[in-house]
Amino acid sequence: MGVASKSGCGYFKMASFGKVIRKNSLNAFSRVVLRRDFTRGRHSLGLVYGEYGDPGTVLKLEEIPVAEDLKDDEIEVDMLCAPVNPSDMNQIQGTYPFKSELPAVGGNEGVGLVRRCGLRVTGMKEGDWVIPILPGVGTWRSTLISNCNKFLKVSSSTGLDFAATLQVNPPTAYRMLKDFVSLQPGDTLIQNGANSGVGQAVIQLAAAWDISTINVVRTRPDSSDFDVINYLKELGATEVVTEEFLHSHKMKELIKGYSRPALGLNCVGGDSSTGVAKLLKEKGTLITYGGMSRKPVTIATSLFIFKQLTCIGYWNGLWLTNNITNNRALIEDMFHDLCTLGEKGLLRAPRSTKHELINYKNAINESMKPFVSSKQLLMIKN
Amino acid sequence: MGVASKSGCGYFKMASFGKVIRKNSLNAFSRVVLRRDFTRGRHSLGLVYGEYGDPGTVLKLEEIPVAEDLKDDEIEVDMLCAPVNPSDMNQIQGTYPFKSELPAVGGNEGVGLVRRCGLRVTGMKEGDWVIPILPGVGTWRSTLISNCNKFLKVSSSTGLDFAATLQVNPPTAYRMLKDFVSLQPGDTLIQNGANSGVGQAVIQLAAAWDISTINVVRTRPDSSDFDVINYLKELGATEVVTEEFLHSHKMKELIKGYSRPALGLNCVGGDSSTGVAKLLKEKGTLITYGGMSRKPVTIATSLFIFKQLTCIGYWNGLWLTNNITNNRALIEDMFHDLCTLGEKGLLRAPRSTKHELINYKNAINESMKPFVSSKQLLMIKN
Incomplete structure (x- = not known):
């Protein structure tokens, strides 16, 4: 999930970053x-x-x-x-x-x-x-x-x-599932922005690898627009809930049915990141790869101290840049895995x-509209 | 720096943590x-x-x-x-x-x-x-x-x-300086809540190890109370600034005079954690060990993604518990180091x-007052 500065379309402003750090380094x-x-x-x-x-x-x-x-x-x-x-x-x-x-x-x-x-x-x-x-x-x-x-x-x-x-979203999902927490079949992860391109790839990769996914989506203004919940379940999502549900007592009940997630994926920020972090297990990891709400990542102090949470970021462009020269085989293996899953119909x-x-x-205009599911x-x- | 729930005394409420996780595990x-x-x-x-x-x-x-x-x-x-x-x-x-x-x-x-x-x-x-x-x-x-x-x-x-x-604050400072980022003489760290017990130990340990410290203290309501800035400089602080200064353009100028900090220490949360995180170098680490403002840790999304920041917590009681059986020598060496520094007058x-x-x-009453420097x-x- 990339980030942009257009208001209302779910992107966040880069003002806090301030300056150009990599002029032409990638392009x-x-x-x-x-x-x-x-x-x-x-x-x-x-x-x-x-x-x-x-x-x-x-x-x-x-x-x-x-x-x-x-x-x-x-x-x-x-x-x-x-x-x-x-x-x-x-x-x-x-x-x-x-x-x-x-x-x-x-x-x-x-x-x-x-x-x-x-x-x-x-x-x-x-x-x-x-x-x-x-x-x-x-x-x-x-x-x-x-x-x-x-x-x-x-x-x-x-x-x-x-x-x-194939080049941006599936590798982001792949690396976030592979490189930060050792997930085993039967484990659970939780993500927000689950309908994003990365979110959909996460659902499918996790399903292929027998990992349960708790998926949080934004409550959509026009319910007739598109049935996100059924679409994501059809992709292999274990649970799909709204942001509203995430912050309710029902969420605590729902999460009890699963092994407590060691991995959380955040592309929303604000309250959503707070809610996802809260549900992680001790020594859990929260990876941020986007900021759709344009609000910062907000985490209770107690989660850092007493729950020993780690918060980090993932940036696909940087990962590829860092590995293209010395670890090209790693990149090729990943794309080979992803294509194999695609050929089997496990990743769409x-x-x-x-x-x-x-x-x-x-x-261009369609891509900048909020809540576009396409x-x-x-x-x-x- | 520990945490408490009393309003107005700089502690934060544990409500967000919700439940007892370690009944009697330590005591x-x-x-x-x-x-x-x-x-x-x-x-x-x-x-x-x-x-x-x-x-x-x-x-x-x-x-x-x-x-x-x-x-x-x-x-x-x-x-x-x-x-x-x-x-x-x-x-x-x-x-x-x-x-x-x-x-x-x-x-x-x-x-x-x-x-x-x-x-x-x-x-x-x-x-x-x-x-x-x-x-x-x-x-x-x-x-x-x-x-x-x-x-x-x-x-x-x-x-x-x-x-x-000796048992709580100096080890917290010691481990945070030793275990997360490989700091070398000439490097810089930045911390908020610099007048806390841990903050004072950080200043002195860093000074003893030739690490520059940028220290942020809360602007005190009663300026006649106690000259924090001079006290911390006398302990070895390289720079001491107020929270207000941290969020001003002057801070950007001040930080230019130092190697960009790879390590940030946060015991305040809220805007203060946001400001400290912003000044870290790429791939920097922010350690949270307290939450004096009673506000959560708030970090710009871009710092996670584009600056590859890591945010983690440190809890001295847990570190000691985890190491007392199998790494007792590590604990003894640390206290020996701290006492040696104490005997030399480098740690007070x-x-x-x-x-x-x-x-x-x-x-009890004095310890729960806000802005007590004793x-x-x-x-x-x-």
Whole structure:
């Protein structure tokens, strides 16, 4: 779950973070040089922003030059499909901790088709599906050229939606379940924002690994909109409750039916984080990976002292960046696991709404509405 | 820094913790059987409570029977001096996570003189000064009998005040500086509640180990009361600022003069914890050991995700309990280090006000006042 600064859509403001900490550390290779005089050469069509601001205003569909020649370790990729994630919005708004060098192409996640390979590229060939490993590639364009190491080959048998949304949410869920607490079959975890992309992945991975999930969702303003509770149960959620229920006495009764959770996942903050933390077992861990309520994480002092709680954060982009050079096998194993679960039908792509690239404004607008239960996907090449 | 539930005295309420988690796990051996018919045998004079409630009301000075004979592994100790700590108040109020079996004797810390030793007691002899290692011994009495392993011999050369207040605050400071972040000479830490008993020990230990300290104290209502800033600087504080200053732009300027702190110590909560956390370096650690403001720990979501902050708690009683059996050498080494620093004048007892045991109500009342800069000590035997 990424974070953005738009009011009312469940994102939180970055003001408290204050300053840019990683200028271009992740996305230097996505920089584009726009030339207004396109008299020669090939071009890609993409969503470019030349200044930070409201994504609906600053993003423009423009032609972007594409090099004629490939370096030996480069691949040319035709992007097929790319989602609009909250963190993409942040980046364009200029509120994300690392900033693109402008002008830049939007989009960090997606799936593409290898069109050409440089002479020294191994393990990939024309026609393969690939996904970018790190954020910052600028996926909202029809064609891009990149060092082959920045991409990973994925099987096309999982489907376009699955592959397009594989790089951010499922790894966040996977690492939070694997790296912090040693969960065993029969154990329980509790999460809020359970209907988020990450939340849905958590439910499915936990179900596949025989871990019970207590899932908290925001009470939705329009109950006719979408039956979140049944949808999440159908994905494998053990229990689904509302925020209101979380803070009631009924929650204490419900939790008694399960082994006390050693792991809590928080992407909401405020009262919701307080409520989730309270239900953890002694020496439990609360991982924060988002802040939908735009309120800080608030934890009773006694939980730190007497219950020996640990609160930490998870940031998928940073984890991938930290491991891409020295632990590439770890990354490949994870994506292999995730794809295998996808092929078995145990991990599904999130519900989505598809938009042609030319209709990108609809995708942007929909993605910034509150309580939207659908991932907006840009269909770039069909 | 312990925690209590009395309003206005800087303690926080335990309501959010909800239930007793460790009935008698730490203090079973302090249980006393009171007999109203003292026709025979020896007696000790002590502060006893038969029910939980306001310490000023439920504590009574009573005679407590003392066994005639010692078991082979027991010592008889004449308590000399014992402090009144906030956690003692909590315990009597019944708001502490572990409860005494009633009736019980108050007090968890103090120094005593060995009067007699059982046949198999080694390493201690009549006339030695000893301190209880674990809380729960019931130190507010003139004489007690205990298994010798529950006590530790200390040198009398550090003085009565030092030894009486050695068991709770200095170890809390010591472990928080040693066990969470690898601090090197030249590094910086930041703490709030810097005038607390633990805060003063932190300042002195850090100064002895060449670690700079940025110390935040509450703005005091009566400026004529006591010059906290100069007192803490005299103890070795590198910088002392008020809460108001912490939240001002001046704080950002001040912090630039130091290596960014990897460690933050919080015994206040609320805005103060927010402000301290914000100043930590990437991957910094915030340890909570108290909650003077009675407000929860509140941390910006972005600090967890983008700054990879870790928030944890420290509880001295639990650390000692966990280590007394299998790591006794670790405990002994720590107290040896602390006493050595005391003998060198590098670690001093906190400022204190002394009361005869019979005047215990004054000690209790003073200890529960807000902004008291003095530790209340019960002088039991002189």
